[in-house]
Amino acid sequence: MIIIFDSEATSEQIHEIMDHVRNLDLTPYRSEGNKQDLIGIIGDTDKIGSNLQSHPAVKELVQTDRDYKLASRDFQSQDTAISLPHTTVGSDQPTIMAGPCAIESYEQTVSTARHVKEHGATLLRGGAYKPRTSPYSFQGLGEEGLEILQQVKNEVDISIVTEVMSPDNVNLVNQVADVFQIGSRNMQNFPLLKEVGKTDTPILLKRAMSGTLREFLLAAEYILREGNREVMLCERGIKTFQNATRNTLDLSAVPVLQEKTHLPVIIDPSHASGNNTYVPALAKGAVAAGADGLLVEVHPDPPSARCDGEQSLTFEQFKTLIPEIQAHASVSADTGM
Ligand code: PEP
Numbered sequence: 001m002i003i004i005f006d007s008e009a010t011s012e013q014i015h016e017i018m019d020h021v022r023n024l025d026l027t028p029y030r031s032e033g034n035k036q037d038l039i040g041i042i043g044d045t046d047k048i049g050s051n052l053q054s055h056p057a058v059k060e061l062v063q064t065d066r067d068y069k070l071a072s073r074d075f076q077s078q079d080t081a082i083s084l085p086h087t088t089v090g091s092d093q094p095t096i097m098a099g100p101c102a103i104e105s106y107e108q109t110v111s112t113a114r115h116v117k118e119h120g121a122t123l124l125r126g127g128a129y130k131p132r133t134s135p136y137s138f139q140g141l142g143e144e145g146l147e148i149l150q151q152v153k154n155e156v157d158i159s160i161v162t163e164v165m166s167p168d169n170v171n172l173v174n175q176v177a178d179v180f181q182i183g184s185r186n187m188q189n190f191p192l193l194k195e196v197g198k199t200d201t202p203i204l205l206k207r208a209m210s211g212t213l214r215e216f217l218l219a220a221e222y223i224l225r226e227g228n229r230e231v232m233l234c235e236r237g238i239k240t241f242q243n244a245t246r247n248t249l250d251l252s253a254v255p256v257l258q259e260k261t262h263l264p265v266i267i268d269p270s271h272a273s274g275n276n277t278y279v280p281a282l283a284k285g286a287v288a289a290g291a292d293g294l295l296v297e298v299h300p301d302p303p304s305a306r307c308d309g310e311q312s313l314t315f316e317q318f319k320t321l322i323p324e325i326q327a328h329a330s331v332s333a334d335t336g337m
């Protein structure tokens, strides 16, 4: 349920109603991104009864049957914008996050960070902890990888998005991450979602490869409920019957999510295609469709990458792509997409 307050409602009246809701053992969430003052209530809202409708401070009681609430546009009509040290995600220009799949060495990381920053990325991506399908594949450098990220962050002055895979590691990864990445395989790792939800570090939540958009939004809801409102949703390709590409980019996720939620939508064309020759087309399509940003894999020498080399752009490919992205972003702004 959503309670929309009258424009004349005083803050005492609003607090009085919030206390009333709490006394019924329900949790009220105040929305701040709206022109209207409102609270969302989660739980068995039948207890509230309709007599609240006649309270002088209440303009309207809206029953919503959506099972995600804080993520929905009913709760917050205005887009969420997330301020990071070098960019705002959810502004006019798409945010570019780029870098290797995995942190492999200081040299590999620093050279990539310098290159992607010079050509328009404001975040360096790269995993110190890698969720690999096979237990025999490279699992990431772990703490050594985090130390490399910290050193490169200081030297290059770029923000860091890096994956956290377990609740126990949230504090450690938080020391270097400007944005936590929650990988596809962990979209429904509920203890992990709750743990990052307790921090105030922004989160890039990747869609599970077989996750519906409803499940995706409910995963975001787990984080929002804990108090962290800075969640970006990242579509990274889903499993379908076709096998010409690693996954299938679900570009419809951009307009559908933007209709249903106020959270920024990011596209990862690298995991979607699995092939660096297809990445530029998907990246341009994503920004033309109105995505708020891109997560792109880039490596100084893709054939030697320890992880996801086939889908990593070379430095030259990345440099060529960025001006094309900017042209497509202005197409989406002109058409109001
Ligand atoms: C990654 O970004 O390198 C990654 C492992 O992505 P996903 O979780 O989408 O597979």
Ligand code: MN
Residues within 6 Å of the ligand: 101, 102, 271, 297, 307, 308
């Ligand atoms: Mn990868």
